[in-house]
Amino acid sequence: LARFFSLFFSNFSTLFFLSWVLSENMQGSSALSCSSNSISAPVGLCCSQRPTLPFRNQRIVLENPSSLKIFHFHRNTTFPLLNCTATEEIVEASETEGLFVETGYIYSVHGLQGEVRVKATTDFPELRFSQPGRRWLRQQVTGRDMIQEIELVEGRGHPGQKSWILKFHEINTIEQAQKLVGSALLVKDEDRPILEEGEFYTPDLVGMKVFLKETRELVGTVINVFNSGASDLLHVELLPDRNARPQLEGSASGPLVWVPFVEAIVPNIDLSKREMLITPPKGLLELNIRADERSKKERRQLEWKERKKSQKRLIAAKKILHEMEQDHIFHGFRYGEKNQRSFLANQIVDVNSILLQHALQNKKIPYKRWSFLDFVNALQVNDTLKLSKEFFSIENVEHSSIGSKVQEQGHCLISSGKVAIVLALTESKLLGTSSIPEPAGPHEEIAYLHVKALLNDSHRLLKMEDRPSVPLIVVCPAESIEYLKQLFMDHDYFSFDSEKVWFLEEEKLPVVSASQEEENKHKILMKSPWEILQGPAGSAGIVTLLSSQNLLEHLHVMGVEYIQVCSGNQEFINGEMLLGFTKSREANAGIQVFRDAGYLEEHFNIVFSIDFAKKLTKKIDKLQFKAILKPNQHVEMVEKEWVDVIPSSPNSYEFHSSIYSCLNACPPSKVCLVDITA
Template structure:
């Protein structure tokens, strides 16, 4: 074909193609490319039934699929039988042909099962997801603006109160960042200030001013235990972990049975404390998921929550409240882990995921002044660190969890760290109940760092008393080397110290013993 003919032929093709602009191109269903596992064509999802994975109850039908870039959103028309809240928040039942529409993120954590053959998908929506976006959908634009305005006003009141507290503590330098940066950066600083537990910070600073030496949890607990001879039960680890052990024929067996009975009746809540992996280099939540390289072996936390380790039948777990406390960067991973494993048979409505309590890092000394100053990571970020195990007590109070547990009939709270030395606490619970103790401590032989491997049970009566006597808790300041920024002559300067220049404020859960009479404390000592 000559060059001139080729040119005219291309012009012809171009003109024909131009006519297709804006048109829809169709392909036979059999000619569609094969998808990999976990991939679906949006068209195939339309009309699928949606049910709750845990109960099998109908939710609705997928009527549309929207792509948001990050992940797809399923628009689900609720089943007419599903009760939904009206504008007053009271339940109502839809009786029409079609129900209201709600949005469901199409991610594995929320939509774990999609059965193309049965044309059905099972969902595990987080608490309040369906009701939340339903109520948002039903609100008028005016109502949404009013709600946003109320939320901003509420936040502003909290910010003003927080700034006032810090001003009283002579920490005004924290506010310098409000005069610089962009709106998002100033908003970050506002969030950081509101998040400071000023009451706990003030108590911690007062403690370290009065204390002339570093607080040692090991020495503290050793001193206490020497006075508890008659209230100490010594048992072997084999007795607690080996089914059918002959040692279970003694009185310890009765204590285990009593403890197990109390747990199965929902009389004890469990608080699991996950240490900061970035700080301690230990248990890390990303390691708490199945690994192909490990031959699909279960993670440590999964093992801990199995029948073999926690020694609580799955049918009984629905009665036991569970509180997971972890660093902020691991909360989401924990939520996904539980969601992917059906919450390990615990009732999702009785499971909480909390960020561990934090306090600002303060200067060791600043310009010869006695007042410790909060250090800034940036002009808009406060340098903070975890309080440690003692912070759990403050969390339980501030999050109103104790009130919820009381309403559930809980009488005891078990607080323990997630570690490889974990052993079931049924004997300890039985002992605490039998002796009518306020505090029970479980200690394993050979464990040197008891602060990282703690296991305690508190009576609800004592815990409620303790939250009202937070001043009884002992704080300590650990000298650390921390880089930070500070304002010098109206300019921000990076400070890189060569020696410890700061104090990281911490509190051990064992310091709670100062608020308890020793005749109300008992111990289970586990021997190898």
């Protein structure tokens, strides 16, 4: 046994020494020098432009480039996977310039004669798989990419499987073929087909810098290209900060966006500079960017907390309605689909129960109602400024020292950002409508003509140069909010700052029954088992809206001192004179009225100081509501069935309150009036 081990180690040492000498000679031999490289994971694509409608798309040619660099030779005994006659060299990939292109990968064996199945990653399958000749295989051995030459004997397509069946030289058994499964098929990079003018290989696009064509602003870097079917898509990594320098490799990455690789959006590509210019449509670079950068776990936790808050709000709202003896509203929870029950829950939470209770209390307690006309007549003479409509012409204002001084003071408030405008578009009488109509077909332009005319008229609302500094709150019906948002976006927000524009749904109150049998019990009527019948609460609801949305506090932080609340159905609502006069009189509220209009309550232009407006939200009991008797169709639960009730006479009350009733909370000495006559 000792002699055996002695002989074994002696022979082993001799073999090791000879192997080392042979290896040194091979590395020094210039005749066997060769290059290798490491394989890059991205799919290599060739993109060619072709005309389509409405753009010229570019198709992807799947031909994967491998970044195979320098070949390091090893003995065959280290990689006994293949037995090929073309060459016996096995090489390891390293990180140098790419010399190979990946054309497919072997995913299975076929039959018993050593054939294999290949999934093509090239748009030249006939060229790559049907023509015999030299190919290269890339496999992983002990965690390293190894390259070996192999001879393709024949290949044929397999249409049913969308693959190719290949036969390699000296691979004749299923056992030999199984050793090839998982390998990537490669060809020399120099064998890539020459592209026509205007065509690009995807590897040439990946890594390119992307600039905006108009401004030459650096947008980001192309990190990959994908075929979406209709057209190719560039996956662009945006800079975390558009004004920052390009990120170094390994640094924090920016958001990813998709850019269609069509000539209309990517008109210029410079391969030598590795740059491309793009002309993206408005909003394209903002698509698919997640504003919330929190993790998925954090977002789920936040969603869970929001659901718990919603459940608590629903429980609290149901408790209040139960105390008001309105339990019939909850019948809808026992019927319908999940989305219908959710809609009912949202409606219950949104009911302004405090305002509803106050309106019902107004209905029950008779007293002398507050009169706006009597209030105006009670104002002191020195708190009233009477002007004619002609006064507001430029010539007359310039020749009036008092008027010009007051108007200049108002303009100073506006231009310095100390005024916010609340524009109520809920009761417009223009075009024969009682509210902004729901857009439909060709009448869309006509239906919103009064809105555009109002916002485009500097004389009626606000001068264009002052609008960027003025916050704007638009109050309108729920069905009009989305269209109004689009209208503002299409017209560049009519020169207002988009960050200072809010759209609020008008305040609504439930419609209640008017039963003579139960005079003091008013049931909330249901439009359907899952929808509460509601009506506009009137212009006074603007006060509660500002309170519920916490906008007053936000405006106060922005430095706003006065809030102008106006309806959009007036011939003249410019507030410079009213603001200046309110400021000069140090009043809590200022009113502009048209005597010829007969002091119509639906035409209003009022200025509140921000401090008075905040106090007003805590004095909702000062608002005066009218209970208007009207017929309203509704549904009721009768013997466990829903029944439609179609009245032949008035059967319900709708509550309405004018914004002028807010002045009931303000002493006349703190109110000023601008009275405009014809």
